[in-house]
Amino acid sequence: MASEESIEIKFRLADGSDIGPIRYSPTTNVGSLKEMILSQLPKDEENGPKTINDIKLINAGKILENHKTLAESRSPVSEVPGGIITMLVVMRPPMPDKNNESLQDGSSKQSSCPCTIL
Numbered sequence: 001m002a003s004e005e006s007i008e009i010k011f012r013l014a015d016g017s018d019i020g021p022i023r024y025s026p027t028t029n030v031g032s033l034k035e036m037i038l039s040q041l042p043k044d045e046e047n048g049p050k051t052i053n054d055i056k057l058i059n060a061g062k063i064l065e066n067h068k069t070l071a072e073s074r075s076p077v078s079e080v081p082g083g084i085i086t087m088l089v090v091m092r093p094p095m096p097d098k099n100n101e102s103l104q105d106g107s108s109k110q111s112s113c114p115c116t117i118l
Helices: 030-040
Strands: 007-012 018-024 055-059 085-091
Touching: 007 030, 018 030, 030 055
Parallel strands: 007 085
Antiparallel strands: 007 018, 055 085
């Protein structure tokens, strides 16, 4: 009966690779899933996610919220009983510092069009 109470999930990354499938309790929250994914990603990637807020989990076309549990986030219409749920993992690249107005080469950003009308 324990297998009926747990949810088997596989996480599909953008490069087509998977993490899992792994069994989780329905009371597991989405933030915990993101922490697990973050811990399994390579740390040497410069543009990789740094926090769980840089990761989005999508199930049945719906972005899951960090504070909700798996039971609250499930979509029974798209699930096969006893099947593995595949969630899409979308990683947001780190955003540049908005306070830093200069580019890496030292030149300043140009906020207007460089065109000249004659």
